[in-house]
Amino acid sequence: MLAIAEKVDPAFAHDVLSGLAQDPPAVPARWFYDEAGSRLFDDITRLPEYYPTRTELSILGRAIPEIAEAVGEGRAVVDYGAGSQTKTPVVLEGIRPALYAPVDISGTHLRDSAATLSKRFPDLPILPIEADFTKPFPLPAEIGEHPRLGFFPGSTIGNLVPMSAVDLLRSFRQTLGSGALLLIGMDRVKAPERLVTAYDDAAGVTAAFNLNLLHRINRELEGDVPVEDFAHEARWNAAQSRIEMHLVAQRDVTFTVRGQPFSFAKGSSIHTENSHKYTAESARVLLLAGGWTPLREWTDPENDFALLLARA
Ligand code: AVI
Numbered sequence: 336m337l338a339i340a341e342k343v344d345p346a347f348a349h350d351v352l353s354g355l356a357q358d359p360p361a362v363p364a365r366w367f368y369d370e371a372g373s374r375l376f377d378d379i380t381r382l383p384e385y386y387p388t389r390t391e392l393s394i395l396g397r398a399i400p401e402i403a404e405a406v407g408e409g410r411a412v413v414d415y416g417a418g419s420q421t422k423t424p425v426v427l428e429g430i431r432p433a434l435y436a437p438v439d440i441s442g443t444h445l446r447d448s449a450a451t452l453s454k455r456f457p458d459l460p461i462l463p464i465e466a467d468f469t470k471p472f473p474l475p476a477e478i479g480e481h482p483r484l485g486f487f488p489g490s491t492i493g494n495l496v497p498m499s500a501v502d503l504l505r506s507f508r509q510t511l512g513s514g515a516l517l518l519i520g521m522d523r524v525k526a527p528e529r530l531v532t533a534y535d536d537a538a539g540v541t542a543a544f545n546l547n548l549l550h551r552i553n554r555e556l557e558g559d560v561p562v563e564d565f566a567h568e569a570r571w572n573a574a575q576s577r578i579e580m581h582l583v584a585q586r587d588v589t590f591t592v593r594g595q596p597f598s599f600a601k602g603s604s605i606h607t608e609n610s611h612k613y614t615a616e617s618a619r620v621l622l623l624a625g626g627w628t629p630l631r632e633w634t635d636p637e638n639d640f641a642l643l644l645a646r647a
Contacts, residue, residue, distance in 0.1 A: 343555045348593060351552055354605075355597050361606035362548060364494050364580075369551050375544040384536040386529075387490050390640040391520045392421055395488075398633035398642060399429035405631055405644055406516055409433045411481040413511060415468050415491075417445050420452075422488050426518070427456055433481050436474065438464040469502075471509040483515040490522040490640070493577075493611040497621060500611070504625020508647045515647045517627055522640055524612040527571035534569035534578050534610065542567035545580050545607055558592040568604065576617070580608040618643060 347366055354362040368376065380388035395402075412432045414423055417439030427435060435452070439445040445463045453461050466472040474483075485507050492500050507517060534541055545567040552558040565582040572579050581604035589598045599605075613621065618641060619629045627645035634641045 364608035410484040411478045415487045436462040485517040488520040508626040577611040
């Protein structure tokens, strides 16, 4: 009988096998987001400790009249990450764009979110773009000469080391063209205890999200990682202004992935995510280095999170 092999992204195998062998061991955070991981991330965004999602939404809600005034009507909105079902409608209702182009690497996610938004905005032309937005890509011809607004909420930029964040901002600039605007969310530096709690919640949802990476390795890469022997840890790295997530071996552990052996001594870890936090000043410097001139910023009363508007 023919077994139907499950489709495994070869880049996942490559990143895991080379990442676990490197010193210090690390696997890129993008591999968190299989079906289970995406569901767990959704749960994270509703946790009492995880303030970024709700804070950004409340800033957007309050600032949208000013954002609309600064941006003007009739823009083509290019939404990097294919449309948050909460934040995107606020932007679309507020600024009344001529066109909406969500961009995502996953065609399924893209079509689902475009279908939901088109029910809510039946008169808005929606042009889904299936692309890897970490590199420049051609915009659909329908965008023509419409002035562009890139939208990159969620503080996703924080998951990149600054060097890669600058590359991404430059790539946005190349795609959107000079004169374009960018509305971007960035999380702010704050007391390390609050940051660690936001990434190590009492209900253990972030721990489950982090550990799901090991389950995914076992599921997709014929791994035999003893998941129960690893523990989630969130650490504040002050020198690099970031929260790091690690999976720490609770005892000496050996396992194989696709037949390749690995050993982890008790206390050693797999580094799984960086989440960089910016001050008002470092956020502006990052934008400038990426080719964007900061124009305005909006924050919440506690200054926990910021939405920045910049021009290419
Ligand atoms: C997607 N990204 C902006 C989240 C963050 O806050 O860095 C991912 C996350 N990891 C743990 N909790 C949330």
